[in-house]
Amino acid sequence: MLYRRSLGFKWFMVINSVIMLLLVAAILIPFLHLLSVSLSHSSAVVGGKVGIWPKGFNLDAYVRVFEHPSIIVGFKNSIFQTVLGTTLSLFMLTICAYPLSKRTLKGRKLLILFIMFTMFFSGGLIPTYMLVKSLGLLDTIWAIVLPFSITPYYLLLMMTYFGGIPEEIEESAMLDGLGPFRILVKIVLPLSKPILAALTLFLIVYYWNNWFNSMIYLNNTDKHPVMMIVRNIISGSELAGNAAAVGDIGNSVSTASLKAAAIMSTTLPIMLIFPFTQKYFAKGVMIGSVKG
């Protein structure tokens, strides 16, 4: 630990901290600006007077967003899609990746090739749509969660991770009389918490943010997720001629605040998930599990 006392190290710490602070500021300031725009009065926003502190504080923009007839249903649908999609994906990825991570599996290379092929080539939008339609999934939640439950890239991550678990651990479990399913559930999965946590986070963010599939496959507002509604609000406020009608004259809500409020109310929930999964990322579970 002697190096910590050297002058070079002190300089390194100073410069490092400055760079990190700048980086944090670059991320935090736009976010705070958007937050304060969402809480400010129209004339201050349009006058360009809003920095990172709200001017003419009011919640009207949020009231406006939540006045939308489908937004509450939208939140419910988003949560449902996200929970179902993430659970299903994790399940499918696990049971697909585990066997494929075993070198002794016959035809493994061919199977992997089939799956990886879809990473680079896809059927295209309309053929995929027609497939979903022929499977009878149109206008159901399955159209949103099933076709996307196995993402080749995530599968690759998971396979690599499973493959990295020393075979000796599984062998000894097998000697103790465990079958492959119980080995997977009792030994492998507990050892794979970091990758599971990472993928859960990716999947949650993916399903929460994905409005496109819902737009294509769902016909009914009762099923639309909140992101689709928010996207419509945002792009609508971009239309001139239309925008005048969105905010009434003399009203405290400008289109900029409305947009900011819509973005805030949908990104905040997802941001709250990060702290809960973060602790799994750094953990080196595997260290020391193999002896000699």
Next chain:
Amino acid sequence: MKEVQGKRASRWFAKGAALTLAMSLVLSACSGSGTKDKGGAATEKAGDGPVTITMMYDDNPSYPFNASWPVLQEFQKQANVKLEIQPTPDADYQNKLNIVLSSGTAPDLISSVGHPVYMKFAQTGVLLPISDYMDKLPNLKEKLEKYNISEELDNWTLKDGKLYGLPFMFESAMYNTAPVIRVDLLKKYNLEAPTTMDELYTVLKKLKEADPNSYPMANLNGALGLLNLSGAAWGVGPVYNGFLFNSESNQFEYAYTSENYKQYLSFFSRLMEDGLADPEIFTSSTDQWKQKMATGQSVFTYTWISELGQINADGKKNVTPDFELAPLPPIAGPGGVKGPSAQRINFAYAIPESAAKKPNFDKLLEYVNWMYSDEAINIGTWGIDGETFMEKDGQRDFTDAVKESGSIQKALWNVGASNNNFTTVFTYDWFSKVLNNPLVESLTDEANQKNWFPAVAKVPKLTPEDKEEETMRNTTVHDYFMRMQEQFVYGKSSIDKDWDNYVQEINEKGVTRLLEIYNNTLK
């Protein structure tokens, strides 16, 4: 030991994989039967009760779809139908149309079909030829004659002479976009409102001298927006894909290689060079543009007259109590005193060809015909009798509650009226009452008298093969045109030196071929 164990394990894994496959099949089968039942119910009821009509609906964020709108209820009651509405966000509506029409899953009725999507699909036989059923649509026929709209309707008629859509019509063109200027500043510096482009340059120059930090002219909606709103005055609009129809020579011409367009470029590059135009003239977002206008950084722009109320209110608070942006008559350029292009048919309703085989088809045509009746148009525009409007001595007007609500438009939207998906015609007396702006009304009167509205752009009637080639070439030409326009205006290319190269290049990239295709259609 290891070998044996490996084999056993791999068999287990194989079983696991089979299980997964089976499970996913079961899952999809379950949900599959669910939707099939629903589809059957929608089309089965052809008996006495209200017939169900499925409809794709363009969900506008200003008035998000609400199933309990009184106007929607009234529509279903009066026409004795049940509308099963599939709302799709406006932002992605035309995209979804593309997918739905390509895959043959379109519902009975589709609203808000834009011209490009219409032209793309009408030729493929996906859409029902409406003109074949005109005898069953007397109301539509009557309205088309009444509004004297044949010139515009011609742009929606295909090479086979058939119409594949039900037009959504404005009774009259409106002067609702205009050049707007800060009249309080004109008064302050004793300037005249500009009537020609040269005068505009002088006025902008004087205003810049008065406030050297300002950029007098701003713009929203990018380069194409500016061309849309001011192109006719410069003689380079309205265009179809950049092509003008010259009625004298009876030929199409490419607008963006013309002498007029060269002048247009010179004008804006001069504004840019002298700091008279906002450096973000082609890139400002609506919010940025609004900020520039409301803070007094810019004092001249082309925009919707309906936007001015809000900006003036914000400007009075931020800049000066005298702040007033006001619309002007068209500023004359080489094209004469011409306003913005004034389309009276912006989009159409469409019925997919497949609907003709469904049992509810007769009822569907009946409903569509009803949509063009005065009764339906009244409900769709004025709303509910006694609630949003009153009729007195044959004159209709909004109720006081609506008038005093702050925004007539919004009050109508709240009951489902003034909705592009339900109504088929916006009548002039109604629309001017909704805009509720005496300036729009008087300027529209003047525009009609003085002939400010330019003729609509003529759309060539292409064969499917030509259409395909058009799409391909047009993309290349358009990209190049946009790039060069920016370079000329920002002075990265010199108009004196590089113009001939530009003309030659764009001709080679496809303009020559497109001209050939378009002019062939006239023979």
